[in-house]
Amino acid sequence: MGAHHSHRALTVHTSGPVTRILLVGLLLAAVATIAGLVVLWPSGDRPASPYAAEGSPTREAKCCPSVSPVPW
Secondary structure (H helix, E strand, O other), rough: OOOOOOOOOOOOOOOOHHHHHHHHHHHHHHHHHHHHHHHHHHOOOOOOOOOOOOOOOOOOOOOOOOOOOOOO
């Protein structure tokens, strides 16, 4: 009761222009990705958002006592 079949590797032949087009497309996508990372990477000299909370994001917030004890 088994499905006996083989998984032979297929050899795919492409023409020179097709290979060049695919490689150029891949290269353009890589360049666009790197350019996007460089241009859109956040910098530290941006003004604060008017919607952001004041203070440090690592500061412990004061909150209501919980019903169950916190495990940490």
